[in-house]
Amino acid sequence: MPCESCQTINFDMKKPGGESVGIVQKRTAGCVQSAITTADNFSANFPDDATPQTRALIMSSILLMDFAYFEEKQDNRNKEGGIEVEL
Numbered sequence: 001m002p003c004e005s006c007q008t009i010n011f012d013m014k015k016p017g018g019e020s021v022g023i024v025q026k027r028t029a030g031c032v033q034s035a036i037t038t039a040d041n042f043s044a045n046f047p048d049d050a051t052p053q054t055r056a057l058i059m060s061s062i063l064l065m066d067f068a069y070f071e072e073k074q075d076n077r078n079k080e081g082g083i084e085v086e087l
Contacts, residue, residue: 011065013047013058021047024062026070040066 007028013021022045029041042062046055 013044013061022058024058024065026065040070042066 007026009026011024011026013024015021024042024044027041027043029037029039033039042065044058044062046058050058
């Protein structure tokens with residue numbers, strides 16, 4: 001059962017050149033809520049100069065990360081490697 005101290009995961013958002021532009025964070029809802037629901041909580045810091053297209057790309061990336069790494073489906077368990085999305 002996931003608990004607060006072990007279930008905060010940070011994903012760095014970087015431009016193709018490696019420059020960090022923000023962080024996407026997955027946080028657990030807490031031990032009790034995690035035991036009764038499968039909902040995930042994500043937060044994102046958008047870059048100050050983010051266009052609507054960049055914001056949409058970041059939101060899409062969050063949905064992709066959630067499905068690829070955190071949904072418990074037989075086809076996507078234990079995936080290794082990273083997701084690379086060009087901003």
